[in-house]
Amino acid sequence: MENxxxxxxxxxxxxxxxxxxxxxxFTRRGFNIDALTVGETERPEYSRIxxxxxxxxxxxxxxxxxxxxxxVVKKVEVLSDEPIKRELMLIKVKNEAENRQEIMTAVDVxxxxxxxxxxxxxxxxxxxxxxxxxxxxxLMQPFGILEMCRTGIVALDRGTVxxxxx
Amino acid sequence: MQLTGAQIxxxxxxxxxxxxxxxxxxxxxxxxxxxLYEYKDEINHVLTAHEQGxxxxxxxxxxxxxxxxxxxxxxxPGATNLVTGIATAMLDSIPLVAITxxxxxxxxxxxxxxxxxxxxxxxxxxxxxxxxxxxxxxxDTVREAFAIAKSxxxxxxxxxxxxxxxxxxxxxxxQPVVEKKPLPKVKDSLIDEAVKLIAEAKKPYIYVGGxxxxxxxxxxxxxxxxxxxxxxxxxFMGLSAVPQESERFLGxxxxxxxxxxxxSQNEADLILAVGxxxxxxxxxxxxxxxxxxxxxxxxxxxxxxxKNVRVDLxxxxxxxxxxxxxxxKCAAKSSxxxxxxxxxxxxxxxxFEAEIAAANTAPITPKQVFDIINAxxxxxxxxxxxxGQHQMWTAQYVTFDRPRRFVSSGGLGTMGFGLGAAMxxxxxxxxxxxxxxxxxxxxxNLNELAxxxxxxxxxxxxxxxxxxLGMVRQWQTLFFGKRYSNTVLERKTDFVKLAQAFGADGYxxxxxxxxxxxxxKAIVSGKPTVIDVRIDKDELVLPMLPPxxxxxxxxxxxxx
Numbered sequence: 001m002e003n004x005x006x007x008x009x010x011x012x013x014x015x016x017x018x019x020x021x022x023x024x025x026f027t028r029r030g031f032n033i034d035a036l037t038v039g040e041t042e043r044p045e046y047s048r049i050x051x052x053x054x055x056x057x058x059x060x061x062x063x064x065x066x067x068x069x070x071x072v073v074k075k076v077e078v079l080s081d082e083p084i085k086r087e088l089m090l091i092k093v094k095n096e097a098e099n100r101q102e103i104m105t106a107v108d109v110x111x112x113x114x115x116x117x118x119x120x121x122x123x124x125x126x127x128x129x130x131x132x133x134x135x136x137x138x139l140m141q142p143f144g145i146l147e148m149c150r151t152g153i154v155a156l157d158r159g160t161v162x163x164x165x166x
Numbered sequence: 167m168q169l170t171g172a173q174i175x176x177x178x179x180x181x182x183x184x185x186x187x188x189x190x191x192x193x194x195x196x197x198x199x200x201x202l203y204e205y206k207d208e209i210n211h212v213l214t215a216h217e218q219g220x221x222x223x224x225x226x227x228x229x230x231x232x233x234x235x236x237x238x239x240x241x242x243p244g245a246t247n248l249v250t251g252i253a254t255a256m257l258d259s260i261p262l263v264a265i266t267x268x269x270x271x272x273x274x275x276x277x278x279x280x281x282x283x284x285x286x287x288x289x290x291x292x293x294x295x296x297x298x299x300x301x302x303x304x305x306d307t308v309r310e311a312f313a314i315a316k317s318x319x320x321x322x323x324x325x326x327x328x329x330x331x332x333x334x335x336x337x338x339x340x341q342p343v344v345e346k347k348p349l350p351k352v353k354d355s356l357i358d359e360a361v362k363l364i365a366e367a368k369k370p371y372i373y374v375g376g377x378x379x380x381x382x383x384x385x386x387x388x389x390x391x392x393x394x395x396x397x398x399x400x401x402f403m404g405l406s407a408v409p410q411e412s413e414r415f416l417g418x419x420x421x422x423x424x425x426x427x428x429x430s431q432n433e434a435d436l437i438l439a440v441g442x443x444x445x446x447x448x449x450x451x452x453x454x455x456x457x458x459x460x461x462x463x464x465x466x467x468x469x470x471x472x473k474n475v476r477v478d479l480x481x482x483x484x485x486x487x488x489x490x491x492x493x494x495k496c497a498a499k500s501s502x503x504x505x506x507x508x509x510x511x512x513x514x515x516x517x518f519e520a521e522i523a524a525a526n527t528a529p530i531t532p533k534q535v536f537d538i539i540n541a542x543x544x545x546x547x548x549x550x551x552x553x554g555q556h557q558m559w560t561a562q563y564v565t566f567d568r569p570r571r572f573v574s575s576g577g578l579g580t581m582g583f584g585l586g587a588a589m590x591x592x593x594x595x596x597x598x599x600x601x602x603x604x605x606x607x608x609x610x611n612l613n614e615l616a617x618x619x620x621x622x623x624x625x626x627x628x629x630x631x632x633x634x635l636g637m638v639r640q641w642q643t644l645f646f647g648k649r650y651s652n653t654v655l656e657r658k659t660d661f662v663k664l665a666q667a668f669g670a671d672g673y674x675x676x677x678x679x680x681x682x683x684x685x686x687k688a689i690v691s692g693k694p695t696v697i698d699v700r701i702d703k704d705e706l707v708l709p710m711l712p713p714x715x716x717x718x719x720x721x722x723x724x725x726x
Binding site for chain 1: 286289293294467468471
């Protein structure tokens with residue numbers, strides 16, 4: 001069976017310990033996760049967890065069924081093949097005179113922005129598809145990455161489709 | 167009415183129909199025990215020797231009746247002692263509510279004396295759990311716990327209550343007993359698909375599991391098997407779900423299942439699985455399991471469909487309803503060739519069983535013990551077991567005359583489960599209760615003999631004593647070149663004296679005649695009794711499907 005990347009969106013009760021219940025189940029059942037984000041939603045009583053992972057149909061089906069068994073989980077959906085995906089990265093790179101122009105060009109082309117600047121380093125904010133972020137990281141590697149962090153992706157289906165009317 | 171948290175807890179248990187609880191007091195549940203003292207005319211508390219015994223007793227109570235079992239323990243070690251019992255209930259989908267006290271909210275997270283994050287510890291072994299931070303939420307949390315424990319696929323729920331919540335005061339208003347949440351009914355189109363698959367089948371096999379055990383549909387299953395000319399086999403957990411006198415009933419299948427049951431399941435062209443989860447002990451190597459068969463699975467839990475075995479049709483929802491709609495819509499038919507083939511398999515089974523029995527020259531054999539038990543046990547007897555060879559012999563040989571009479575740890579395989587469970591089953595039903603155990607398992611929790619004596623629980627303990635850890639030793643015999651690492655118990659325990667020291671009766675049985683005499687005395691004595699039956703250490707549980715093996719690897723005899 002084919003190993004595909006897919007994105008799952010989960011509405012959970014917005015209360016203490018919920019993330020442990022969800023991630024504990026993943027560990028227990030041997031599911032490997034590429035990325036996971038949690039945040040508030042349009043409904044204050046719920047949080048939304050976005051999970052990126054890869055696996056075959058069996059893994060996808062099992063993961064969804066096991067998620068649905070958790071009492072804190074209110075709604076689980078696999079997003080369509082091409083949902084709107086965004087990730088944010090903060091990346092600190094060395095600010096050396098001979099590289100400065102090239103870094104600034106990359107920032108420009110990637111529609112990123114420099115949010116902190118010193119003579120030794122600069123901090124750049126990039127938002128976009130995970131593949132765009134990957135590309136930016138690759139581009140910065142030769143200049144010396146001092147530190148970076150990525151949020152993991154958030155995703156919504158296109159159009160007026162929501163988790164509750166799917 | 168304004169009550170303390172502890173009073174609210176006990177009032178809510180009573181309100182939810184709880185009449186018996188099992189537990190052990192301690193520092194952070196003193197208030198709860200004070201409330202139990204106050205309401206002792208309305209709720210009976212059984213003090214066990216150890217919290218683990220309390221958890222198994224609550225489990226046995228539930229298995230024998232279908233009611234939610236309740237156990238109580240203090241914080242820290244009291245709570246952690248419940249863990250094995252909760253996990254046992256989880257793996258066999260038994261509805262349980264475990265209540266623990268904890269240190270006051272103000273001391274939580276400070277590594278206080280006897281503080282343990284028990285909701286964290288039990289997260290993977292409960293269906294759900296609660297930490298009750300505010301007294302306002304206490305009564306409704308208890309009600310929700312009962313609803314969760316018994317609805318859908320049942321399971322254990324833990325409620326952790328910090329001391330200040332037990333001490334605080336709040337308004338209590340009684341509520342009606344919470345009902346099980348109804349299971350969804352399966353769509354007509356799926357029922358029709360199942361009917362079509364069954365109509366096309368020439369070798370139907372109805373495979374009954376623990377999910378059907380409590381639904382009271384045994385007679386209907388037999389009637390349906392008669393209608394479509396099917397045979398019936400069951401998983402370990404499905405024993406006692408179906409009346410066994412029917413010729414179509416082949417008994418347990420799987421690792422130590424009956425030969426005819428496992429073989430015909432493998433040859434069937436349709437398996438109607440009713441409340442089973444296709445555990446590895448039941449299927450062996452899944453890639454070789456029932457390859458030419460279509461499988462229809464009826465289960466309340468979506469996650470069980472296609473989890474272990476790929477099925478052709480999963481009917482997720484109300485199992486009782488689905489089964490009866492299918493049974494009604496199916497036309498009667500006959501498959502004489504199939505029935506002939508199964509008869510032939512049964513004859514093969516009887517032949518090698520007779521051969522094994524004839525070759526056995528021991529003064530008393532497990533088979534002889536079970537023949538006597540079957541002949542002498544009163545109607546409605548509950549059989550509980552521990553885990554090991556004795557458990558598998560029980561599953562193979564004991565006949566059950568009604569549902570919920572077989573109480574045994576299937577999924578977790580908990581040695582030390584039996585005595586606590588037997589006490590719980592007896593407290594719930596007052597029906598004759600027998601524990602079949604081995605010297606290994608019994609050694610784990612025999613302290614509960616004290617409880618049985620105190621509460622006059624006349625459990626008859628048939629101790630199949632072979633001086634070894636028989637099941638592990640059997641694997642060592644078959645797969646490890648007889649390298650008997652740590653399975654020979656060189657103990658000098660005198661179980662007759664041990665029983666007497668606890669205030670119970672004790673007998674030694676070295677022959678069938680001695681066993682029969684002791685057993686018949688024990689069953690009418692009204693006292694807990696231990697019968698020390700000296701069986702041979704080389705007895706094996708046969709047949710055996712080697713772990714991860716296919717049906718073709720079945721072992722039916724072993725060269726000496």
